[in-house]
Amino acid sequence: MDFGRSDDPRVQAQLDRLGALSVPQGRLGLETIRALMERLGNPHRKLPPVFHVAGTNGKGSVCAFLRAMLEADGKRVHVTTSPHLVRYNERIRVAGKLIEDGPLAELLEEVLDASEQGGEDLAPSFFEVTIASAFLAFSRTPADACVVEVGLGGRFDATNVLEPEALAACGIAALGIDHERFLLAPEEGVPEEPMARIAFEKAGIAKRGVPLVTMGYHYPQEAEREIEKASKRSGAHHFPLGDANCGESWHCDDMNAELFYRESIHDELFLPAPAIPGEHQIFNAGLAIAMIRSQTNVRVGEAAFALGLRKARWPARMxxxxxxxxxxxxxxxxxxxxxxxxxxxxxxxxxxxxxxxxxxxxxxxxxxxxxxxxxxxxxxxxxxxxxxxxxxxxxxxxxxxxxxxxxxxxxxxxxxxxxxxxxxxxxxxxxxxxxxxxxxxxxx
The missing domain is CATH 3.90.190.20 (Mur ligase, C-terminal domain)
Structure with a gap:
C-alpha cells in the first residue's frame, strides 16, 4: 500500500506513523472507526450535508461532478476521495482547497494520538485514520456541503460511520468485479452470486429516509435486484436510472453532443456534454445531477449544472x-x-x-x-x-x-x-x- 511521501518533514513524520499501522486482516465492521470518532468528539455528526458515493468504477468522477456543480452555485465544499495520485494531501479538500502541509500534519498527529490514548490502542487502519482526519477537518471549517467517496465496498467502509442525519444523498456508480479478496470473502447471510454480492456491499451505505440514487437498469439484473432489496430493507428513498418515461426515476442520454436529463416529461434539462472525456461520463454526470436534485438540504440552481459540467476535472481518468x-x-x-x-x-x-x-x-x-x-x-x-x-x-x-x-x-x-x-x-x-x-x- 502507498502510504504517501511528503517533502514536509512534519507531514512525513505522521505518514511514517501511518505506514507503521498494520493492515487489518479479516477485521470487519465499523466498531473501530466509531470508537475513534468518539475519542475525537464525534466530528462526523458536525458536518455540512454529505453526498456519499460508492461504486466500482466512476465514483471518483461522480464526486468530481458533484463538487464542480456545487461550487458553480457558489457553495463551499469539503471533499474526501481516494487514493491520492502524487501527494497524500489530495485525499482531503477543505472548503475547496487541498489541505496544506501544516494543518495536515497537526490533524494526523491528533488522530493518531487519540487512537493510542489511555493505554488502549484502537489499532485503526490507514484508511480509518485518513477518514477520521478528513471528518475532523471538515467539522472545524464552515462549508455548505461535503462530498465523500467510499474507499472500498460500502457496508464496512470507514466512511459508512456517517449517520442518516448527516446525509443529503447517497449514490452508487457503475458496478463491476474488483477487490474480490475483500468484497467476495465468504460470509453467512449474504448473496453468493458475485455481482449480487458486490451490489449488496455497495448498497450498505443506504440509510433510512435518505435518497439512494443508482444506475438502475445499467446494472446486471441480479445487482439491480439486490440494490432494490437493500433500499427497502434500510428505508432509503430509491431513485434509480430508468426509462425516459418512467416515474420515480431519472434518465439521461447523449443527444447531439449535449447531455439530456429528465425526471418527467415536465422536468427536462438540456446541458453541455461533460468536460471529462468518455461516453460513460454522461451517466456519471447524470448520477451527480440526480443526487443533487433528489435532496432538499442543499439548493442548487439550474445554471450550476451546465457550468459544473464544463468545469469538472478528474486527474488520471482519460x-x-x-x-x-x-x-x-x-x-x-x-x-x-x-x-x-x-x-x-x-x-x-x-x-x-x-x-x-x-x-x-x-x-x-x-x-x-x-x-x-x-x-x-x-x-x-x-x-x-x-x-x-x-x-x-x-x-x-x-x-x-x-x-x-x-x-x-x-x-x-x-x-x-x-x-x-x-x-x-x-x-x-x-x-x-x-x-x-x-x-x-x-x-x-
Whole structure:
C-alpha cells in the first residue's frame, strides 16, 4: 500500500506513523472507526450535508461532478476521495482547497494520538485514520456541503460511520468485479452470486429516509435486484436510472453532443456534454445531477449544472496530458492517461479512444493483466510494460508474447514509434500518479 511521501518533514513524520499501522486482516465492521470518532468528539455528526458515493468504477468522477456543480452555485465544499495520485494531501479538500502541509500534519498527529490514548490502542487502519482526519477537518471549517467517496465496498467502509442525519444523498456508480479478496470473502447471510454480492456491499451505505440514487437498469439484473432489496430493507428513498418515461426515476442520454436529463416529461434539462472525456461520463454526470436534485438540504440552481459540467476535472481518468518533461519525449502524438485496471474500466477506455493506439501499461500483480487488453482487442499497435514504482506488479510476459519490458515510463515513451497514433498510459492509479509527477502535472 502507498502510504504517501511528503517533502514536509512534519507531514512525513505522521505518514511514517501511518505506514507503521498494520493492515487489518479479516477485521470487519465499523466498531473501530466509531470508537475513534468518539475519542475525537464525534466530528462526523458536525458536518455540512454529505453526498456519499460508492461504486466500482466512476465514483471518483461522480464526486468530481458533484463538487464542480456545487461550487458553480457558489457553495463551499469539503471533499474526501481516494487514493491520492502524487501527494497524500489530495485525499482531503477543505472548503475547496487541498489541505496544506501544516494543518495536515497537526490533524494526523491528533488522530493518531487519540487512537493510542489511555493505554488502549484502537489499532485503526490507514484508511480509518485518513477518514477520521478528513471528518475532523471538515467539522472545524464552515462549508455548505461535503462530498465523500467510499474507499472500498460500502457496508464496512470507514466512511459508512456517517449517520442518516448527516446525509443529503447517497449514490452508487457503475458496478463491476474488483477487490474480490475483500468484497467476495465468504460470509453467512449474504448473496453468493458475485455481482449480487458486490451490489449488496455497495448498497450498505443506504440509510433510512435518505435518497439512494443508482444506475438502475445499467446494472446486471441480479445487482439491480439486490440494490432494490437493500433500499427497502434500510428505508432509503430509491431513485434509480430508468426509462425516459418512467416515474420515480431519472434518465439521461447523449443527444447531439449535449447531455439530456429528465425526471418527467415536465422536468427536462438540456446541458453541455461533460468536460471529462468518455461516453460513460454522461451517466456519471447524470448520477451527480440526480443526487443533487433528489435532496432538499442543499439548493442548487439550474445554471450550476451546465457550468459544473464544463468545469469538472478528474486527474488520471482519460486525461490528455499537457506538454511537459514526460510528453516531450514523443513527437506530436497525444498522450492519454487513465488509472483503470478492471474489465469495466477497460471497456470504458476502449469506447473513449477510437482507433489504433500505443499502450504503455503497468499493473499490480493482484489484478487481471488482460482486463484492459481484451476490450482493446487488435487495436494495440505496440505494447510496452513498465514497473509500478514501489509495488509488486506483473512482468511483461503476463501480457502476451507481443509485450516488451521497459525500464520506466521515460524508456517506454522513447520507444514509441512516431506514426501519429495516440499513446495510452494505463493499468494502475499508482502508475498514473508517477506519470503526473514526471510530467509536472501535480493535482491541485
Amino acid at each position: 486525461q490528455l496530458l499537457s506538454k511537459g518533461p514526460l510528453t516531450v519525449l514523443v513527437s506530436d502524438e497525444k498522450v492519454w492517461l487513465d488509472g483503470g485496471h478492471n474489465p469495466s474500466a477497460g471497456e470504458a477506455i476502449a469506447e473513449a479512444i477510437v482507433g489504433p493506439l500505443h499502450l504503455v501499461i503497468g499493473m499490480l500483480d493482484n489484478k487481471n493483466p488482460w482486463a484492459l487488453l481484451d476490450p482493446l482487442g487488435d487495436r494495440v499497435r505496440t505494447l510496452q510494460v513498465v514497473p509500478v514504482p514501489d509495488h509488486d506488479c506483473h512482468p511483461a510476459h503476463a501480457f502476451g508474447e507481443d509485450a516488451v519490458a521497459r525500464e520506466d515510463l521515460e524508456d517506454a515513451l522513447l520507444n514509441v514509434p512516431s506514426d501519429g497514433f495516440p499513446i495510452l498510459i494505463a493499468g494502475s492509479l499508482y502508475l498514473a500518479g508517477e506519470a503526473l509527477r514526471l510530467n509536472d502535472e501535480i493535482p491541485d
